[in-house]
Amino acid sequence: MSAAAAIAAAVIAVAALYFTFKQASSAARQTELQQRIHEDSAQPYVWADIRLHPQHGELLQFVVKNEGPTVATDVHLTITPPLRAGWMLKGTETDHGPHRQNNRFSSIPPGREMVWNLAVSHAIGDGSGPREFSVTVDVVGPYGPVQNEYVLNVDDYLGVAATAPGTVLGLQKSMEKSLKTMTDVIRKTSESADP
Structure with a gap:
């Protein structure tokens, strides 16, 4: 057993x-x-996109931003094919930007947003030139390299609401509130000045 x-x-x-x-x-x-x-x-998250201008809805912008918690170093942004140079507003062409195929930045700290003004949306959507752009963002973070790849399609931006935030009604209410505040201040000042 x-x-x-x-x-x-x-x-x-x-x-x-x-x-x-x-x-x-x-x-x-x-x-x-x-x-x-x-x-x-803990890695940086850097992206690039075409966005509507927040105050001028018809104007498009090319935006590069680091949404991650750490600094992105040795940032390499590739746009294939490059955005047409004619899309840049006159006088805004620089050594960096969406009109160049390869862009290098030494570093992009967390929260930094870089913006280039492009043309108005109807000028970009005129039908000439490429419609899709391959975007590759290569960066180095504290734990090594990071790569993001995606496609931007200009047709996705056409027909979207091109309105700036705020309305005439909002402006009117703001002015009425300011007028009331000024009236109250004047009234209180004149009351305190009277013996």
């Missing part, structure tokens, strides 16, 4: 060893995943 008990104990020990190994492997994978999540969340 003791031989059977010893065999049973050995089988149980082997089974326990197997499940212990599985748990240890699962814990190691979980630790690796948590480390990866930590590193990814």
Whole structure:
């Protein structure tokens, strides 16, 4: 009977060893995943896009921004094909910007947003030239290189609401509020001046 008990104990020990190994492997994978999540969340996230100007709805802008929590270094922005130079507003052409195929920036700190004014949307959507642009953003963060690749399609921007925030009614209410405040100040000043 003791031989059977010893065999049973050995089988149980082997089974326990197997499940212990599985748990240890699962814990190691979980630790690796948590480390990866930590590193990814600490990396810079730099993007480039064509956006409507917030105050002048017809005007388009090319925007590059670092939305990540850390500094992006050795930033390389590639736009293929490059946006047409004619899309840049006169006098805004620089050594960097969307009209160049390759743009390099030494660094982009967290929250920095760089904006280039483009032409009005109907001039960009005139039907001539390329409609799709491949964007590749390569940066180096604290845990190594990061790459984002995507396509911008000009046709996606045509026909969107081109209204600036605010309305004439909002302006009227703001002016009425200012007038009331000024009237109150004048009234209180004249009351305090009267003996």
